[in-house]
Amino acid sequence: MAIPISYNLRNIQQRPVATLTTAVGVGLTVSIFIGALALAAGFRAALVSTGSPDNAIVLRKGADSEISSGVTRDAVNIIRSHPGVAIGPDGRPLATADVVVVVNKPRLGFKGSSNVTVRGVDPSSVSVRANVSVLPGGRAFTPGTDEVMVGRRVASRFAGCAVGDKVVLQDRSFTVVGHFTTGGSAFESEIWGDAAVLGPAVGREGVFQTATFRMKDPARFDALKAELERDPRLQIQLKREHDFYAEQSELFVGLITGIGVFITLIMAIGAVFGAANTMYATIGSRTREIATLLVLGFRPGSILLSFLIESVFICLLGGVIGCLLALPINGIATSTTNFQSFSEVGFAFAVTPEALMSGMVFSLLLGLVGGFFPARRAAKQVPARALRGE
């Protein structure tokens, strides 16, 4: 017969301080675990949302990032006139050829500097990239002029990016005329201007870094890819924009996940020891009680299960505390250099339901591992001896 769960609940009520300290210890471990997952998820989300599944990106064969890529104007023209490219309402192909460079800028409010991506786009094809909207108080850059607009996340992290400030490239300076947002994607960490003006300013005439176009039929991507990559005039590789940006996040996500798992595993060892200590103490102070239960006819298996449940319960409580501790970090903006694009990407921590779920499962495991040995000890004791007080 199983021991009623109310027995465990009353036990826990008996030692609120010990229960709470153990639970908070587990909670801290769980919150760091969730925090690492949220960091990786936020970064990934920013990059993945940058790419649209309907778009394809053209890079030079062998290039692994935009800045190391180069596509000639001739190649861009061949691609633009390809029947696989969708046509906009104005009758022009929905394609943009970008000049992408990296500029070192001082941080706002901190010491040091970091790199920002500057992208020259084709102003007639801004619609290739959905959700670009200019924030109030500014406007989009005027094509053909020395004007740029600055992504929301750049504006909040780097000096000299307010509306009216100048961004200097080589010997030309560009005026910031507005800030823009793209729904949280990595484009918000960039500065945009007209490729036709930016390109020559940075000595990139007749060559672009990448070209991006809307596919007429995204389902035919594989055939399109095969055809364009085979064309000897182009020497390019074609990727789904979505896949490309997901790849760009791999290195960082891998690193953060690795570090997170390392920290969490080690902290978990400490938390398991803590839980075990508490359970041993609980069982130690209830030796006679447990013996009585055995004498009454409860099976050792029921005792084991009962204490395991108690331990799991304490740790689940810790899991809830951990989730509550981790929740406030959701949405906090942070940034790091993505070494794949060699520039800083701003993003927000994303505490996803999956992360919270993983945290709870993790706390459950801590309870099982930490509670098993003490519970087994309780189940294995000899009633006569315990009752005699030995």
Add this chain to the structure above:
Amino acid sequence: MGLLGLVLVNLGRNKRRTILTTASVMVGVFLFCTLGGVLDTLQESIKAGSMSRLVTRNKISLIFPLPIAYRDRIAAIPGVKRVGISNWFGGQDPKDPRNFFAQFAVDDEYFAVYRPDVEIVEASAPQVQTGVPEGTDPKLAAFFQEQTACVVGRKLMEKNHWTLGQTISLSGTIYPGDWNYTIRAVYRAKNKSFGEETMLFRFKYLDERGMQGSSQVGIYVLELSDPDRAPEVAKTVDAMFLNSSAATLTESEQAFQAGFVSMYGNVPFVLRVIGLAIVFAILLVAANTMMTAFRERTAEIGVLKTLGFQDGTVFGLVLAEAAIITLGGGAAGALLAKFVIEGTGFNFGGFMPPMTVYWGTVLTGTGIAFLMGAASGLLPAWRAAHLRIVDALRRVD
């Protein structure tokens, strides 16, 4: 029996609890010191750069090149002894793109500039006996005779199981195509922070094959005849090119390295927050143990007091027990971090110098654990000191 003996016997009474608590403190401090080690390593990577060498890069950012014509103009500035060239190559291992390591195309002068930092430990014999460029290691003779030769760091050699004279190939990401190199020498870093996982090859090879002879330079490294004149020389260089097609930014090699560390953004802050959470978790574990120990021994404390132990002594006894556990666990964890982490030589895939844990961090970790012990023991110790004998002895468990 001395008082210390009494404390030790108490610790030995519930061995499992003492061991579990010590172990969890140890684990916590290990982690604390490991995270501290990451910060130390960032610090170390800043120190990798010398204060007396200068680096000149394009003012806009590192990805923009500088004209080769700047070399002679910089070299002519008084106070500049040598000027070396270094270009990031960014090649990938064609068999395993994840097998990342840094490759730089460097000119002959570069080896003279960095001679104090690297030692050639192994080198192929030259085809013909010829001299080497002034200031460079004579062991590099074979390297200088071959366009496609490369010099490889000792650790990189071991990691990839390469041998001297072997041909290796890379696929270029910035400079397209497959590139083959012959390993002609192996270097050891005399200065730990220089790193031994880098491959260096000839700028001429890159220039002729990858840039059609346009000789675009990534960075210039300047060796100075008088390090004290560094700030002055840096200013002169930048002023010279201010109105040229490519303006420059010249800074000490150390500041150049610090620029990379600055790119990590908030990472050091995040590590500090995690470190604090860990410390707090340790405190909880230790406090819990001490409370339990105290509760179990209430009657005993009553007996001690009956025997004439003063309140202060009882206070000290309980506190000492906590301190010994946390100090022992803390010191063990901190030392473990120092030796295990440094022993693995982990270096973040070559992005940073091998992990270092400063002695300062080891001391901080141990000190924090000790303070945690004191803090966790305070409440039980205070309670023990203020316990009335009657209450202690009357208590029924």
